[in-house]
Amino acid sequence: MKKFALTLTSLLLISACSTSSTGRQQVMLYSSNELGKMGAQSFEQMKEKEKVNQNATINAYVRCVADAIIPHVPKSTHQGNWEIVVFESEQINAFALPGGKIGVYTGILEVATTDDQLAAIMGHEVAHVIEGHSNERLSSGQLGQLGMAAAGAVLATQDVDNKALWMAGLGLGLQYGVLMPYGRAHESEADIVGQKLMAKAGFDPSASIDLWRNMAKASKGAPPEFLSTHPSNQTRINQLSANLSSAQQYYSDSNKTSCQRPTK
Template sequence: MKLNFIMLSALIALTACSSSSTGRKQVMLFSESELDQMGASSFEEMKKTTPISVDKATNDFVQCVASAITKNVDKSVHQGDWEVVVFDSAQVNAFALPGGKIGVYTGILNVTENEDQLGAIIGHEVGHVIEHHSNERMSASKLQNMGMSAATTVAGLANVDNQELWMAGLGLGLQYGVIMPYGRSHESEADIVGQDLMARSGFEPQASIKLWQNMAALSASSGQSAPAEFMSTHPSNETRISQLQEHLVVSMKYYNAKNSPGCVKPAYIPPPTK
């Protein structure tokens, strides 16, 4: 009985509170000021531990694309200027943090062929911030820890046989049944929000589809075997491409080629110094 109450309470918590711009229910247990402070602190730490690119052409290109994107982000998301840093790393990655922080690794510039594809990347990452995904993920993790702690207490009171096995099964259920799908919904939402944002910023929204085709080709060429979508916090490349293609008819309404910022990708991106 108590266990059922706990699971019901968790379910209510995960389906209540506010909604994202796409209508998805959200739970956010932290204040925006807390998230901004965490984002700023994490960003400062990264700048201390990760080399920063000093190549002017590379920085100018990334700054140009990021500036075009952030101009179209509502001020309610972040007041003031966004800080954009190009990290000198082979990682094929980029990120955005609460508090107006954007990081782009030089490695991803070898996958993005032009300003439009980099606009898709930065639009996607900023989409996570717009939709408060960091707050949701931290809140989901907190709820998971609370649920596991309460379930452990219930199991002890009920003298459940094979308690360790039972708890391990519950943990897997929470991971694959709640946390991972939660992550996949964030990624899909950021794809769609990012596609609309890049279109409003003057970048061709079709480029988001080509970007993920490039990502799929990169994975295939490297011989990496991605886990089944059920076992992953990210949608498969095929799922992302399909969703972006389906949403293209919407994002194209926001696109005007005359608004292109004209950011020029350098012909040569220096390899990481380390």
């Protein structure tokens, strides 16, 4: 069982190895077609579960930002039209899914106080799709389960006390030592790729830094970074600040975009 698991894992890693646009090594076990179907199905479920905002002005504002960003998304990410839906919720959140789906909660509009800041949010979320992060997360989960199963099989054949405790420890190590840092790497990558994307679309990339300052004010009491799948707000601000000069070059060459923010 141990040899089989190790051999299978090695074959999967070799056959599914890829590289992100920032040069980070990736393991992706799913095809873009599979991910697109998953994304479309999840989005339909979201529309059934959540209240969809019908305010024409708010929808036009969100659509304006999305329409500026989408032409700068690589065609390999999604071919065809993108579906953008505004959900009526106080959640400070937004998301993008494989298959050309973008969801924005009205709560995020209270934190993203300008069109440039909303572009930073949407650029970040679309960057997750560009870089195949959902594929990576699903793939890492599969490999993690395989590793735990192999460890359990090995322990079952050994004279080891407290097998359950060992397995619990392995699971905790996998969560905090591998999967959470993996998630933080995704978030940092999406911040940088998203900042570049918003700049190409004609939005001021410095607004991404202002956005995360606003987020810091809105997320008091967040868990320490090592216990979270996301980098701390200050880490994000530092990384975006360090990358700003690079993003500004794209902004300087862009056709500047302006979207009218709805008045209350």
